[in-house]
Amino acid sequence: MSSSEARRALEAILMVAEEPVDLQLLAELLELAPGRVEELCADLAAAYQADDRGFVLVRVAGGYRFQSHPDLAAYVERFVLHGQSARLSAAALETLAIVAYKQPVSRAQVAAIRGVNADAVMRTLQQRGYVEEVGRDPGPGQALLYGTTRLFLERLGLDSLAELPPLAEFVPGPDAVEAFERGLGVREE
Amino acid sequence: MSSSEARRALEAILMVAEEPVDLQLLAELLELAPGRVEELCADLAAAYQADDRGFVLVRVAGGYRFQSHPDLAAYVERFVLHGQSARLSAAALETLAIVAYKQPVSRAQVAAIRGVNADAVMRTLQQRGYVEEVGRDPGPGQALLYGTTRLFLERLGLDSLAELPPLAEFVPGPDAVEAFERGLGVREE
């Protein structure tokens, strides 16, 4: 199959997809190596950009999908009525971050970090589809373990968890630690 | 708005639309005359053809929509038959079962039982013709209510819903539970 035929086939398939189409599946359907499919998708994305199209081709959650160009959000939001998703509370975001970085993690572990019971917030995150059960702790108690979902990646525009910003970026710096220490009276003025 | 901005906005809106978008609605969203929108759509369709894209912009009964290019049907069919859309997931089967046994039922009720948002799965089931809207909840909110279709019965080889295997031997119905709880004094009259 010629490159141009393969590019056209990719466009046709992605146009009828409901969710990101896995790279592996695309490779199988086109009988091409995954690396080749990646190149072709990159070609297409570059062409849309060069032609100043109102849509983009992105790689997200392990697959490819068409989506509207971010700078046209104002027009699209007039059209998309289902007001996307309600904002998450600060508590929910913090909990989501714990699950994202420490998965698989039990509710008790989440609660231990936050210092409060996490059941209600975890339920909300599950209902929103950002968090799901991923197994059970083999240890005593067999606590249910949770992880983030594919939808979580999609909503954040990430291809995989490896693209999360490193947690080290958020560890408070020496100044912050000093301030905390002073707050707790560890350090005298 | 410049023509190029209007064309990009059209592309963005049509890209995220699930159904053909009415010309009148497009005109309102872009604050342009319908005749102008028709011209712009024709421009876009011509550009896709000139660029030999794998998709087309067509005018169908209800309005404008993107769809896969007809000469790539072979690849699209392969995707339909082998892709993610070729099987009913466990989540979809559970959702279908809930609709079957509890109909008429709202999406919110389905979500409450499954503990996760059911919108995407319900839409798939509707697209496949197994589930349909059957009315509206008379209560506040007037939620849409869903039930199973004739196709669903046909595919399962049933004449009517009455032939679904009864649940009672394992799960007491809501009335029975209520009566039981009343007997225990858990529930107040």
Next chain:
Amino acid sequence: MVCAIRATPRPSLFQTAPEGQGPRPGKEALPYEVQTTVYEGPFDLLLHLITREEVDLWEISLSAIVDAYVAEVERMEVVDLDGATEFLVIAATLVELKCRRLLPGPAEVDVDEELALFEERDLLLARLLECKTFRDAGEALARLAGTAGLSHPRTAGLEPHLLELVPDLLGGVSPTDVRAAYLRATEAKRPPTVDLDHVAPIRLSVRDVVDELAVSLPTRGAVTFRRLTSGLASRLDVIVRFLAVLELYKQGLVELDQPSTFAELTVTWTGSATAELATVDAYEG
């Protein structure tokens, strides 16, 4: 004593905005916005007091902290027993630390008790830092989602004429399968289990890490903090290691160099190879 004697001016850190939002000078530009005054438990309250109010907890009356939390508890419709218990433990630690400070001198204090208290305090500090870490990470996730949310995905699915191609998804599914799926979906989600996680809380010793670093650092020259913590699975371990490095810094045994916020932190041993660890004695018991 473990308390550092080094006098430092009030930190300016919390007068700068969180990363990515640009500097927001001025006292009323709140460095860390707590979106609601309903505190989500003790950590939330402490973080709020330390970061937003920039208070030294010793300067305000502990009863005010307790009152604030009790007021929140009363506003909650359901009492979160875990949270309330946790708060009591933390409040008790604070009260005890404060009492210690008011006592005339270390000579009259039971050394074992004092050390236990310091460990408790280190643990509290580590947990507060961890909590703050995830809070900031959560805000970063929200920013990512905000950016990604400007693009809307195509989810159109198959064109009507293609739907006919779809294989019979219910092929091989029997009515009994449907019933089984229903029962699966509606079954009591899980039997109640006794969660034992809280019985063995994470315990870390800053002292152990100080000891370890005092042995390994003299032979390593300048080493980045990232290097020092590579391979550590738990964030708490990383934080404890960080506290240990600070402890060595306080003792003048290492030099720290960080050109800018979030830049690589370099740790260089400056003490003699056989330096006496002043605080190690104090920690022992």
